[in-house]
Amino acid sequence: MWFRAGLFCVFAVLLALASAFLGHTISYDFAAKVGSKSVDGILNLLASSMLAVTTFSLTAMVQAYAGATSSITPRAVQLLIDDSTSQNALATFLGSFLFAIVGIIALSTGIYGNTGRVILYAGTILVILFIVVTFLRWIQHIARFGRVSDTIDRVERAATDAVRMMMQPPRFGAEDNASVPSDAHVVHHEKIGRITHVDLAQIGEVADAIGADIHLVSIPGHLVDPAKPLAWVRATIDDDQACLIRDAFTIEHHRTFDHDPRFGLVVLGEIAARALSPAVNDPGTAIAVVEAATRVLAAALRHRPDEERSPPARVTVPPFAFSDMLEDVFRPIARDGAGTIEVGLRLQKALAALVVIDDRSTIDCRNEAQDAVDRGRTRLSSDRDIAELSRLHHTLWGNHGVAAS
DSSP, rough: OOHHHHHHHHHHHHHHHHHHHHGGGGGGHHHHHHHGHHHHHHHHHHHHHHHHHHHHHHHHHHHHHHHHHHHTTTGHHEEEEEHHHHHHHHHHHHHHHHHHHHHHHHHHHSSSOOOHHHHHHHHHHHHHHHHHHHHHHHHHHTTTTTHHHHHHHHHHHHHHHHTTTTTSEEEOOOOOOOOOOOTTTEEEOOOOEEEEEHHHHHHHHHHHTTOOOEEOOOOOOOOOTSSSSEEESSSSOOOOHHHHHHEEEESSOOSTTTTHHHHHHHHHHHHHHHSTTTTTOOOOHHHHHHHHHHHHHHHHHOOOOOOSSSSSTEEEOOOOOOHHHHHHHHHHHHHHHTTOOOHHHHHHHOOOOOOOHGGHHHHHHHHHHHHHHHHHHOOOOHHHHHHHHHHHHHHHHTTTTTTOO
């Protein structure tokens, strides 16, 4: 944001210098016709109004952040803070205020006459036009900025972008319990936090140097501590090589959306859980989250990594487990929405749709659907609702648990 505002200051300084050194090339009659003497009043008006607009915009943004924190989920606030439209608008308004201040200071020096004011006048008109366009976009944007539907869309986009960054398709079926060999050299990290990024190129260079494969254990989103291994290798590595492997892992205190698709699904589940709480009682939002999560999971099922994103030849990266991705978003919805028939029905249909996209997910989706229907049978107060949910579950999954086409 400071960079955009700084550009306005640089533009104002260059404009003032141009007015001082190139003003003599403009005729006095032309300067009188365009009304260059009014530039003083315009800059004063611009300085006072842009300061007020900047304060108003900042207040609106802070209110949107506070509203999202209290009524949606605190984990989604970072996506609002990173919103480019809001940053551009605030930087434009603040930069325009700084432009006016620089222009007023330049005029107060008296180093150029009426002809030099023409250049400053033209630059001021250009800035005003830019402000008008930005302000109109900002008005349209602020009407939906920070609302529940807008936040769901942002989280869905962030999760989908993270899915496209996955090194390989998700893993299906039972959890992979591959253990670290006893004769392997294990690399640990002294920090405690969440992995936000892994520099595979740096790990690949170490693997080439030692002539052995490096197997990662932890991937973005995992919580690491001194007791949990980051990677292992069946070769002897020195302290410098172990340090290079360790430094390839970026450890932060909080999870981020960029390379962690599960975090986006967790946030979607939190939004639905908040909407299904007795204080809010908004099943429509929960249904919207189910549909958004289904699109993200469908993208994961269809994901085929590009060769450019493939890990180096000697580096093995564990895939995300599809069952974990399902639980991240659908388990809180099944738990908190068990007493709402509309949510239960939508959840069964969403899981069946994922099986149609890729039948390898049948076991994972069937288990999640069975868990949801079991919760519904114990929480639904109407026998009719229980019968309808059970009938739909049987229709979609059949006696053998295979989703109907």
